[in-house]
Amino acid sequence: MSTTMHKKTTAAPRYRAPAPLGGRRNPAIGQRRKNIQALAFLVPALLVLGTFTAWPMISALRLSFTDASGFGKEKWVGFENYARIFTDPVILNAVLNTALYALLFTPMAVALALVLALLLNDPRLPFRGFFRTALFLPFIISLAVAAIAWSYLIDPQVGLLNYWLGNAGIRIGNVLQDPVLAMPAVAFVAVWKSFGFYMVIFLAGLQEIPGSLYEAAKVDGAGPFMRFRHVTMPMLSNTTAFVLIFALIAALQAFDQIYVMTGGGPYGHTETVVMQIYKSGFQKLDVGFASALSYVLLAATLLLSVVQFVFFGKREREGD
Amino acid sequence: MKRSLTFLTVVAAASLALTSCSGGGASGESKDGAKAELTFWHGYTEADGKVLNKIVDDFNASQNEVSIKVQTNPWSVIDDTLLPALSSGKGPDIVAMPAERLPVYADKGAFVQLDDFYKNPSSNLDKLIPAAADMETVNGHKYGVPSGFVPLAMFYNKSLFAKAGITTPPTTWDEWIAAAKKLTVDENNDGTPEQYGLGLPDHATVANGVWPSLFYGNGGNVVKDGKAVVDSPENAQTLKTWVDAIRNDKISPAGLDGIAGDKLFSSGKAAMYLGGPWMSSIATENKIDYGIAAVPAGPKDQAASAIGISMGITTQKDEAKAAAAQKFFTYFLQKEQATAWSLGSGWPPLRSDIPASDVAANPVVEALTKQSEFGRPLLPGVVNSTDVLTAVDKLTQRAVAGENIQDLLKETQASVQKIVDAK
Numbered sequence: 001m002s003t004t005m006h007k008k009t010t011a012a013p014r015y016r017a018p019a020p021l022g023g024r025r026n027p028a029i030g031q032r033r034k035n036i037q038a039l040a041f042l043v044p045a046l047l048v049l050g051t052f053t054a055w056p057m058i059s060a061l062r063l064s065f066t067d068a069s070g071f072g073k074e075k076w077v078g079f080e081n082y083a084r085i086f087t088d089p090v091i092l093n094a095v096l097n098t099a100l101y102a103l104l105f106t107p108m109a110v111a112l113a114l115v116l117a118l119l120l121n122d123p124r125l126p127f128r129g130f131f132r133t134a135l136f137l138p139f140i141i142s143l144a145v146a147a148i149a150w151s152y153l154i155d156p157q158v159g160l161l162n163y164w165l166g167n168a169g170i171r172i173g174n175v176l177q178d179p180v181l182a183m184p185a186v187a188f189v190a191v192w193k194s195f196g197f198y199m200v201i202f203l204a205g206l207q208e209i210p211g212s213l214y215e216a217a218k219v220d221g222a223g224p225f226m227r228f229r230h231v232t233m234p235m236l237s238n239t240t241a242f243v244l245i246f247a248l249i250a251a252l253q254a255f256d257q258i259y260v261m262t263g264g265g266p267y268g269h270t271e272t273v274v275m276q277i278y279k280s281g282f283q284k285l286d287v288g289f290a291s292a293l294s295y296v297l298l299a300a301t302l303l304l305s306v307v308q309f310v311f312f313g314k315r316e317r318e319g320d
Numbered sequence: 321m322k323r324s325l326t327f328l329t330v331v332a333a334a335s336l337a338l339t340s341c342s343g344g345g346a347s348g349e350s351k352d353g354a355k356a357e358l359t360f361w362h363g364y365t366e367a368d369g370k371v372l373n374k375i376v377d378d379f380n381a382s383q384n385e386v387s388i389k390v391q392t393n394p395w396s397v398i399d400d401t402l403l404p405a406l407s408s409g410k411g412p413d414i415v416a417m418p419a420e421r422l423p424v425y426a427d428k429g430a431f432v433q434l435d436d437f438y439k440n441p442s443s444n445l446d447k448l449i450p451a452a453a454d455m456e457t458v459n460g461h462k463y464g465v466p467s468g469f470v471p472l473a474m475f476y477n478k479s480l481f482a483k484a485g486i487t488t489p490p491t492t493w494d495e496w497i498a499a500a501k502k503l504t505v506d507e508n509n510d511g512t513p514e515q516y517g518l519g520l521p522d523h524a525t526v527a528n529g530v531w532p533s534l535f536y537g538n539g540g541n542v543v544k545d546g547k548a549v550v551d552s553p554e555n556a557q558t559l560k561t562w563v564d565a566i567r568n569d570k571i572s573p574a575g576l577d578g579i580a581g582d583k584l585f586s587s588g589k590a591a592m593y594l595g596g597p598w599m600s601s602i603a604t605e606n607k608i609d610y611g612i613a614a615v616p617a618g619p620k621d622q623a624a625s626a627i628g629i630s631m632g633i634t635t636q637k638d639e640a641k642a643a644a645a646q647k648f649f650t651y652f653l654q655k656e657q658a659t660a661w662s663l664g665s666g667w668p669p670l671r672s673d674i675p676a677s678d679v680a681a682n683p684v685v686e687a688l689t690k691q692s693e694f695g696r697p698l699l700p701g702v703v704n705s706t707d708v709l710t711a712v713d714k715l716t717q718r719a720v721a722g723e724n725i726q727d728l729l730k731e732t733q734a735s736v737q738k739i740v741d742a743k
Contacts, residue, residue, distance in 0.1 A: 069428035071406040071636070156573070157584065177575030179721070265523060266575065266721075267714035282403055283706060285428045 064292035081292035102251035104187035113195045117202035136196035147260035205239030245308040356644035362416040363395035371664025386644040419628030426463035427703040431632035434462045444653035447671040455697040464630035471624035471695030478609040480591040489613035496616040500571035503591035517571040519590035522720040525578035528709040529625030537618020551733035597666035612687040626695035
């Protein structure tokens, strides 16, 4: 950029080198045009991002140091909101719940996605296209719809799943009202809902592995397990890391589906951090505190992203 | 996934926009002589909405100083959009909301204080049922006008009663539990009844008024004069009685919430249920032959938590608009409009001088009006009442799930006191 600027002011009186064959006159002017063009294309996106992402983020940071209610007066309270986050048992409960949810959701979703991707990548499997579509389908359904449908399926009074299991002699009772089972239940529905997405990413990763590697492994006498262990897994490690961190971030921000299914109940056992942000902001009109909580969640998410970048960076330097 | 977070930050940004411009704008829209244009948000979406809108239209036609424009949305949508709307300065001038939501907004300064309006002899407010007026008091001041006030009532399934040979609805707790046991049927003896005597939700009911009603019946309470009074021998007794009935006699499913409870009664699987006027339309839709009775009297008292809707005037607009809104409230509470509103909405009259006989045209309203005297506003003036009720919700859920009642009461006492003190 700086060289472009420099040339702009001093280039005119000087000797201008003849245009290279093929016709570009001054490479600097071309570059500047390109930059302006690029900028013009970027402006709408930057405006939207600035208005709806950057500006709210800056405002929320400011609000997180106040006792703002969303209207009327507000008072600067310093780090009081942040201190409250780390001392309020309700918030700590939500943090623990979110951690538990992430612990249940992430490995389940990633493992299921990987296993199914391996299966669906096998050319010997008939109707691969159909299965791929069918397994991806839940991801397209709206979260709220999926949540409501599952709530009905496992409803103790009218639930079809309870009815079938009951006929088989298994009683699961009122799962969503059970303090122990509620969280696994909502995590299970989330896995069902989203593993298709991770599966597609794994499939893409699998298809990038050159077939020659497998041929070579076969020649060396590696069986299916050895081929998986020494060819597939290392070649997939970037994809796996991406999927893991993506799933983890999704788990940290769990809200809609749990809100619809349990509303945070029974008595707070499925309450997550984002649910607390929503409650503080919209129900208690404690926007300052909600902003502080958002920032703590943002910090946690950023930390995970940094871990991801470092991991990717390291692998790329090692040159795969 | 990310949406909620982004949404919140958008709201946060909007509030910033408000604070930075609230000094300049928002004044002089209704100068003297010009017509004051008001917007009114409410969530009456059924037949009640039609009646309310007609009252507004009549009011608009009755004079030429004020014109009110109505915007209808479900209550939950109003609750979700009011904060962003107020933040951006585009909120309504009048808004109706569940009464338990009013104190939070009032405490944060969202509503015009109405003490002078209440003192004004021509405001019609002196005719209000006193308990309904109590509902509007926050930090010692009035911040709203009720548009609805109704004690929880007992709805019972007449055909299930007839099948069990019960001729009259129970009037005391003993009769109530005895009837519930009789009405609970476990045909295949698998421990899960096919028909329950009572639908007694242990959490997430409308306004969470079911258990407070039971506490009142035995002389207990939740918050009194700004002090938590959850941990009392009376409440322990109440919990024990009803938890026993649910857990051991299985008169009601455990872990029931309000929506599931509505379903249970409307599908004919529960013989008795506590609810408000909306239950009669739900029951009618599902062809349940129902009767309405008062919540049976407890050992000490007969009382029922009242569900209410409050209307507040938002502070964002100028004084002329506040005065215009008060004009509408006065009109709304005139005897003629109040009677029409009650008949149309299915809620009992808000004025104590409208007897049950005046609303006999609607038998549901007539039945509910007779019970108005038992109605008690739910935690009036407790700013964080929703948090208190959540704590009570937690208490009843865990008690019904079988945890130690004494420990639970002690724990809830501490957390409720903390919530009350926080304000």
